[in-house]
Amino acid sequence: MNGLRSTFLLALSLLSISGLASAEIPAAAAFLVGEWESTEPTNRYRMRVSWDDSKDEFYGLMSKNGRASGRVGFKIDEHVFTAKFLHSPRMLVVVQKYRSGSAGVSSWGGWLPASIDLEASSRDRLVANFPEALGETTRSYYIRVEP
Secondary structure: OHHHHHHHHHHHHHHHHOOOOOOOOOHHHHHHOEEEEEOOOOOOOEEEEEEEOOOOEEEEEEEEOOHHHHHOOOOOOOEEEEEEEOOOOOEEEEEEEEEEEEOOEEEEEEEEEEEEEOOOOEOOEEEEEEEOOOOOEEEEEEEEEEO
8 A cells, every 4th residue: 555655645746746838738638628437337427627727737527426436425526637747748647536435425535646548548538547556557448428
């Protein structure tokens, strides 16, 4: 768990000090703006992704709860996703909110570090990579719901 915590802290630090010279949406990632649905069978939640000119980053708000996200207390319009370019124009560093709980009440949570590989993603499919503490990576897939 310490490896995951270190990775998370590094991702947060990089998000806070990095940025593009321009506030324009980078062309390679402009397709991220829109509504995306998780393909996880037990939690097909949706998030609405927008571009924040003032921070040079993408952010996502919960737009529809899935079975699991509603059970652990996520709320509609809650900030659940942030993505920003670092040094590679093909990769976005991401932090995504997670939590535990039951009956719509959260007991704990935080932010997971991840990345989006723009070469593996497309206008209709988003691929997020979540590093595990032991070095393996879990992939999550999202499909476009609305432009």
